[in-house]
């Protein structure tokens with residue numbers, strides 16, 4: 203007898219038009235889910251996904267995007283809060299505005315998105331929330347006080363949700379990538395890239411697909427008993443942290 207056809211879930215990936223988010227969206231599409239992605243322009247998601255416009259710093263744009271996704275695909279059952287930015291500067295030079303804008307996108311932006319999908323997950327007594335953090339949130343990194351603060355804050359969100367809603371079939375986890383080959387890391391100088399590479403036990407950066415497969419597992423039925431966890435995908439860089 204062949205395996206039963208898996209249920210098609212309504213999946214939303216923020217920042218799914220490029221980089222890690224795009225690979226995550228492609229992985230869910232491969233697994234047969236109904237996938238929507240946000241981008242700020244409203245364009246550029248992978249083929250087969252619904253692309254909607256949203257800026258995670260703007261609650262009204264998220265309201266409109268989520269309404270559009272739910273009208274097309276039904277209530278969101280899997281949320282991957284992936285949209286994120288860096289604005290690296292040493293602490294002495296980092297202004298309030300830089301700190302606040304990175305927090306507003308990476309941390310408050312994830313909160314805003316979670317807040318808008320959680321009610322329907324509670325009603326269904328089923329849901330998967332995956333927050334894309336970073337090894338930097340645990341390990342620290344010079345020039346990234348703003349980014350590290352935003353990424354460690356996501357762990358608090360996942361763990362508080364787990365305690366609030368763990369009994370309702372909802373899991374909330376953090377995936378913490380190390381250095382992944384995307385535009386975000388391609389911007390780093392060659393020198394910096396090779397010094398990072400030498401610190402990574404695996405000796406290389408990862409492809410975005412390597413993160414995507416872990417996210418898809420954490421969002422699967424097989425991971426129903428994993429919640430409040432921080433799952434590293436970092437080639438060993440952050441081990442012990």
Ligand SMILES: NC(=O)c1ccc[n+]([C@@H]2O[C@H](COP(=O)([O-])OP(=O)(O)OC[C@H]3O[C@@H](n4cnc5c(N)ncnc54)[C@H](OP(=O)(O)O)[C@@H]3O)[C@@H](O)[C@H]2O)c1
Pocket residue numbers: 216217218219220221222223240241242243256257258259284285286287307311334335336337378379380381382383384385386387
């Ligand atoms: N690359 C790495 O090595 C690495 C390592 C650890 C963690 N991460 C995390 O993984 C996530 C994805 O990173 P990436 O490397 O794929 O980055 P990326 O290639 O720079 O893509 C960033 C994504 O976030 C979206 N985004 C940024 N600001 C937004 C906002 N205000 N509202 C809505 N969307 C916004 C972008 O949308 P637009 O195209 O519309 O700008 C884009 O889709 C981030 O949270 C990042 O911190 C990355």
